Amino acid sequence: MPAPQDAAGRLTYELDRAHVFHSWSAQKELDPMVVTRSEGSYLWDADGQRYLDFSGQLVYTNVGHQHPRVVAAIQEQAATLCTIAPAHANDKRALAAKLITDRAPDGLNMVFFTNGGADAVEHAVRMARLHTGRRKILTQYRGYHGGTDLTINMSGDHRRWPNDDGRSGVVHFWGPFLYRSAFHATTEEEECARALAHLEETIRFEGPDSFAALVLETVAGTSGVMPPPPGYLAGVREICDRYGIVYVADEVMVGFGRTGRWFAVEHFDVTPDLITFAKGVNSGYVPMGGVVVSDAIAETFAHRVYPGGLTYSGHPLAAAAAVATIEAMTDERMVENAAEIGRTLLGPGLHDLAERHPSIGEVRGLGAFWALDLVTDRATKEPLAPYGGTSPAVKAVLSTAKQHGLLVFNNYHRVHLAPPLNVTEPEVKEALGALDVALGAADDAYTGASL
Ligand code: PLP
Numbered sequence: 001m002p003a004p005q006d007a008a009g010r011l012t013y014e015l016d017r018a019h020v021f022h023s024w025s026a027q028k029e030l031d032p033m034v035v036t037r038s039e040g041s042y043l044w045d046a047d048g049q050r051y052l053d054f055s056g057q058l059v060y061t062n063v064g065h066q067h068p069r070v071v072a073a074i075q076e077q078a079a080t081l082c083t084i085a086p087a088h089a090n091d092k093r094a095l096a097a098k099l100i101t102d103r104a105p106d107g108l109n110m111v112f113f114t115n116g117g118a119d120a121v122e123h124a125v126r127m128a129r130l131h132t133g134r135r136k137i138l139t140q141y142r143g144y145h146g147g148t149d150l151t152i153n154m155s156g157d158h159r160r161w162p163n164d165d166g167r168s169g170v171v172h173f174w175g176p177f178l179y180r181s182a183f184h185a186t187t188e189e190e191e192c193a194r195a196l197a198h199l200e201e202t203i204r205f206e207g208p209d210s211f212a213a214l215v216l217e218t219v220a221g222t223s224g225v226m227p228p229p230p231g232y233l234a235g236v237r238e239i240c241d242r243y244g245i246v247y248v249a250d251e252v253m254v255g256f257g258r259t260g261r262w263f264a265v266e267h268f269d270v271t272p273d274l275i276t277f278a279k280g281v282n283s284g285y286v287p288m289g290g291v292v293v294s295d296a297i298a299e300t301f302a303h304r305v306y307p308g309g310l311t312y313s314g315h316p317l318a319a320a321a322a323v324a325t326i327e328a329m330t331d332e333r334m335v336e337n338a339a340e341i342g343r344t345l346l347g348p349g350l351h352d353l354a355e356r357h358p359s360i361g362e363v364r365g366l367g368a369f370w371a372l373d374l375v376t377d378r379a380t381k382e383p384l385a386p387y388g389g390t391s392p393a394v395k396a397v398l399s400t401a402k403q404h405g406l407l408v409f410n411n412y413h414r415v416h417l418a419p420p421l422n423v424t425e426p427e428v429k430e431a432l433g434a435l436d437v438a439l440g441a442a443d444d445a446y447t448g449a450s451l
Pocket residue numbers: 058116117118119121144145146147217221222250251252253278279289
């Protein structure tokens with residue numbers, strides 16, 4: 001994409017290229033889009049080009065861009081009390097904690113606030129270690145838990161490799177994923193049973209008394225939007241109980257309505273010991289994350305000091321944004337809308353595309369959270385880009401979508417769709433139309449048998 005024509009946009013671009021060190025990137029190979037404003041499901045670049053944002057940025061703008069109630073709440077809070085240390089009580093922080101615990105499963109009644117998702121996971125692990133007196137952690141290969149030293153090592157994706165010195169105390173296992181089954185399973189029931197047996201074997205051979213926590217995305221997000229089969233999470237809960245392991249549901253990406261429920265664990269009827277959240281809690285308008293803590297673990301720290309904290313834990317601007325986000329989501333029935341749109345429009349629309357585009361190997365998702373698994377051959381399931389990389393065909397899909405005014409989230413060979421939870425029917429149709437054109441670029445690279 002060429003740098004902006006607009007003079008102010010061009011200056012921003014040049015300052016960025018000279019001075020901003022970006023995440024996860026080779027700095028000289030970047031070509032960022034200059035974004036100047038946003039509203040609802042749309043944002044605009046410096047040259048006034050409008051884009052329909054189905055990326056959720058990094059899957060977090062759950063109430064869309066610039067929601068007036070959230071913006072007003074931040075402005076009001078800024079005019080009243082910009083900041084206050086975590087040791088003091090604060091009205092918005094207290095109310096945010098109540099609204100969050102009201103929506104969490106029964107028995108999780110306290111919130112430890114952090115600045116984002118990775119530190120939420122870090123603190124969940126610390127709580128679990130102190131609660132159990134054990135060190136090791138179990139996580140899935142197909143999972144992402146953050147960019148700090150511990151959480152990148154807990155992540156299964158390729159970004160762990162350059163950060164892994166082999167001493168993190170994390171043991172990875174395979175979760176259920178029938179489309180690319182690690183267990184040669186042919187049905188969801190088989191996949192579920194074999195994945196649970198594999199998990200239990202892993203624990204037995206690693207030392208049943210060595211694990212503090214099992215940390216699991218309820219629906220793994222970055223690694224492919226893979227809803228677990230019925231019974232899997234209940235089985236995980238049982239295994240954790242059997243071996244005295246703290247079950248941490250990482251809901252940083254899926255919490256706060258993304259899957260059509262407030263927390264994704266509701267779909268599966270399980271109660272974790274700790275739930276981590278961030279992103280959607282306040283739509284990312286001000287950085288915030290946290291851990292929802294079960295009564296049993298809270299009790300561990302009732303008269304024993306919790307050795308952890310952050311200068312900005314429960315920052316009032318972030319807490320005010322969380323209160324307004326949760327109240328707006330509730331009043332405007334956004335979680336219900338996400339469930340309905342997923343079931344009646346976005347899911348069926350993507351399945352319809354799969355009937356016409358051979359490059360779509362599988363459509364997965366629920367609510368406002370979907371992935372297209374793009375392949376060069378449906379029979380071999382050869383991904384359209386290699387693990388940990390990209391390809392000219394994937395780049396062409398993304399740039400064609402953008403030329404047609406649509407932004408999506410991409411990882412390796414997959415396209416992910418994460419619209420705001422208040423997305424409308426015309427917007428979903430607009431996105432499906434742009435995708436229909438963009439997928440032509442994936443079909444051009446298809447080498448398998450025609451449909
Ligand atoms: N956990 C999950 C499931 C995530 O998806 C992410 C970020 O994408 C994180 C943790 C890390 O969150 P943050 O980037 O806010 O540190």
